Amino acid sequence: MREHSELGVCVLLLVLGVLVLTDALTMSVDITQRGPVGPRTVPVAVGIGLLAVAVLLAVDVLRGGRGEAEGGEDVDLGEPADWRTVALLTGVFLAFAVLIGPIGFPVSGALLFWGSAYALGSRHFDRDPLIAAGLSLVTYFVFDNLLGVPLPGGPLMGVL
Secondary structure (H helix, E strand, O other): HHHHHHHHHHHHHHHHHHHHHHHHOOOOOOOOOOOOOOOOHHOOOOHHHHHHHHHHHHHHHHHHOOOOOOOOOOOOOOOOOOOHHHHHHHHHHHHHHHHHHHHHHHHHHHHHHHHHHOOOOOOOOOOHHHHHHHHHHHHHHHHHHHHHHEOOHHHHOOOO
């Protein structure tokens, strides 16, 4: 079975596909839905895609296909993990989750983007906060105004 260990991925994809399809087909849909595309369309398409990929991958593995080892990354597996970066990123994400309600998305998003850049090694203290603020404002406007997904504005709600 070691030669066909990729079949485990096929089983995982098959289980996910069945789960997604079951969930989509048992979803309650409003009878007044208009048009051919409803809330079931995308989950059903994703579920069918997962099942198709699972079957095609299983056929390839059983015919002798094997995944290639990563050749593009230069990773030394003997080095320890960088737990400082993991801890900083975890703290930034938790702070974002706590602060998005009280201070809104534009400010907490800017802190998220700047904190993530800092945690990943950027030390441009003059440039990074400006880019983070701009990225946060653009994200807020795209989601809130163009896509119609309301994000909390916080104290800047009247200004923006």
